[in-house]
Structures are given as C-alpha cells and as structure tokens.
Amino acid sequence: MTERTIAVDYLARVEGEGALKVRIQDNRVEDVQLKIFEPPRFFEAFLRGRSYLEAPDITARICGICPVAYQMSSTHAMERALRMKVEGPVRDLRRLLYCGEWIESHPLHIYLLHAPDFLGYEDAIQMAKDYPDAVKTGLALKKIGNALMTLLGGREIHPINVRVGGFYRAPTVHELQEFRPQLETALQLAADTVRFAAGLDFPDIEEDYEFVSLRHPKEYPFNEGELVSNKGLKVPQERWDDVFEEVHMPYANALQSVRKGTGTSYHVGPLARYANNRDHLTGRADDLARSVGLENVVRNPYKSIIVRAVETVYAVEEALRIIDRYHRPESSWVEPPPVTETVTGGAVTEAPRGILYHRYTVAPGGLIADAKIVAPTSQNQKRIEDDLRHLVERSLSLDEAELTDACERAIRNYDPCISCATHFLKLDLERN
C-alpha cells in the first residue's frame, strides 16, 4: 500500500460563527435555536487570583472593538466595591474616552457591516465600487474615533492609560484643543451619516421590545445611571442580580441573559438607550433625529442604523463639550484605599452594543476572588431568537438561501460580536 499527497493550499476563513436551527411543522415555526459556536474564553475564571488593579487591562482584551466598555465597567465596579468616588475632569475624561469608542464603533457597523445589507452588496468592499463616498465617510469617522482613543488611552485598541480611580496620565488642555478640528470634521460626517442612514429602505416591521439601558438624570448615559426599561424596570445598578440571570442553553456556548422570574428576553443597545433617554439628546443630535422623522421610540430593529448614526452625532458633540470645559486635574486618578476586608461591587456601563455588567469580589490584600461579566451580545441573544422566530413565521415561502440572508440581516441589526464574518450563519431548516 502506498500513500499519495494531494496538495490543497487552501486558506481557512472565519465563517459560520453561528448556526440557526429552525423546525417547521405544518407551516408553523415550532422551534428556533441560535447557536453561537465561539468557545468559552474563561475570562471570569482566570481573573481570580489576579490583582484588582489588573482587571481593566485584562478584561479590555475581551473585545478589540469595544475595549473601553470593559475598562469602564471594571473600573467602576472596583470603585463601587471600594466606595470610591471619581468626579470632575477625570469623570469627564472617562466620558470622553467612551465618546471615542462610540465614534469608532458605530460607523464601523453602519457603513462596513450594516449598510451593505440594505444596499444589496455582499460586503463593504463590493459596496465601495458604487458608494465610495459612503465607505470613505465610515472609515474617516472610525479613524477620528480611534485617534481620540489613542489621545486618551495611549492606543486605539486595548488602551493602556485606564486605571482604577482614573487615568495614569491626563492630557493637557492644549492636547485636547488641538484635537478639536478633527471633531468638527467628524460632526459634519456624522450628520451626513444620519441622512444617509435615514434614506435607506426599511422593512415595515415593529417588535414589542423591553428596552433596557442606563438612565442618568442629567445626561445621555455612558458610565452612570439607573437600570431602566420601557416596561417599568427602575433599579440601581447594584441590583442587577435581582432582575437578570444568565442561563445556559445546551445548544449554545454563549450564555443567555434573561429577566429573572419571567425568563423573558430584553433588548439592549442603541434602540434601548435612545428609547429611554431621548429627552437627553440635544443640539445637532436632537435636530437631526427630528429632521429625518425618527420617532422617540423606535421599535423597527432595522432602523437601529439610524439611531447609531444619531448616537454618533451625540458622541461627537459631547466630546466637543467636554474638551471645551476641560481643565487638567491636579491628579489624574483617585488613590484606592487599601483592601482590608472582602468587598463586592458591580457596575454597568453602555458599550456601543448595549449595557455591559461587571461584578467583582475582592479579598483582603486586593486579589480578585470572584468575577462575573455579562456582555451585551449575550443579553440580546434570546431577543435575537425571538426576532428570528417572527421573521421565519413571516417568511415561510422563501427558499433556504433567501431565508439565510434574511436571518443574517435580522441578526446584524443587533451589531452582535459574531457579525464581522460576511456569512456567519449556517441555517439548519427542518420542514415537516
């Protein structure tokens, strides 16, 4: 017996991070299961035994698009555990850093991932042939957001300047003022983006969502506020574990977060923030939302692309406001007290994709004893399944390829962490 070698030289691609199993019985959708294959990454486990001061840098590695969210939720959770209060310009700098993340993340999704769905292109590369200016606008905005993150964080991906209590170094007034012209450009581009997004064609669909987000009494939320929903939820962040719980579905690696008690889904992200905080949008963001006829509560998930654009305008305006009132603090951080007893603290901040919860227990001496992280995509996962069930019910006449495409679009409305791949969904359709 001999062996023969077959040369292949095939470059592997990241496709199929998710699968959707749909069971249809007598033209009725019996079951919908969204499976996320990405393996567990055990961040909560390997944070145990590390210094509480390391949490912002370790958890930032969870995401290359929204590392600031992980840094902000971890620092605020630690500060709550240690009863620290960070105010004044350092608090403002944190909001400014978050502005940078929203400015780089939202246009990435709007132009490079979401818009091709509406305009009928495989991806942004194909779309760029016919819509070069749109893709250039997206890239220019992302670049400005990245530059703002670099200015405050030391680098745009996984910034290194964030610490419990504040920042290792605060920028000078001059450094921030020098950045102003870029933000003025961004404001114009973001306004164009609202008009671009509002001009797309939207399916006529509305869902009855429970929108969950933060709400602050005075400002559109980034780092602070109560947990609220349009269906009556209103609790302090510390009560997270009383109102939400994570459940493991046997068919998926990712945990699903549901409302405790009812087990029902909820919706986090731009639509939820906007619905619960519309009154805090002022200036250009408010004007643009009105001028394109955006309702105060948007229940059409496809229109999340417009809301992302409005939030981008808000983030640019807020960045300008913060820069204009900034004075450099004497100290760029508040010194944490020694950890002399076991303490626990949790915090929620608004990642571009929705609320992100961190909770830590820190032992005397400062080593982390327990960590819990609930990411926006795991909170939206059950809600995505609900959307898909309704979509499939409406679309039983579509063939498999058309249905796969429609389901990918519906999932992409949520800007989930799996949507970077062009074709991320394998449809397993069982018709009886």
Add this chain to the structure above:
Amino acid sequence: MHEEALLRDVLRKAEEVARSERGHRVTRIRLWVGARSHLQGPELAARWADAVTGTALSGAPIEVELSADRDDPNAESVMLRSLDVEE
C-alpha cells in the same frame, strides 16, 4: 478566539477533498499556520482531535507547521496544505 471556526472551515475543505478521492482513506493532514495568526500549534492539534471525531477524517493525524516568517503575505492566515491518502 477563532480557532474553532477556522478549524471547521479546514475540516469542511478537507472532507470535500477526501470525498473527491472516493474510497481512499485519508492518513495525514498538513496545516500551515502563519506567524501573525495568533494561533498556537498544540492548541490547534488538540481542537482538531475534537473536531474530527465522528467524521470521515477521524484518526487522521494532523501535522502543524508553524511559520516564523512575519513578512509572508499569508502570515495572518491558516492554510490547509495537503492531505495524504492511501492508494
């Protein structure tokens, strides 16, 4: 973080090639891993063993070549190099 998705794609391609070689058993699979791919050989080999269980490629060992050339145009990628089949 994308090891599993990449390996599934490699497996899909390898099964496709194996099917085209009707009746010939696959005895070895060679994988090339770029220097900038952020993937590690032992990790991939372990995941591969899980991934092929129950497939036509079950039992076929995998050989992982870790490239050190950071300037290779495919340095960020993983490549299914070749398959050995019994004649």
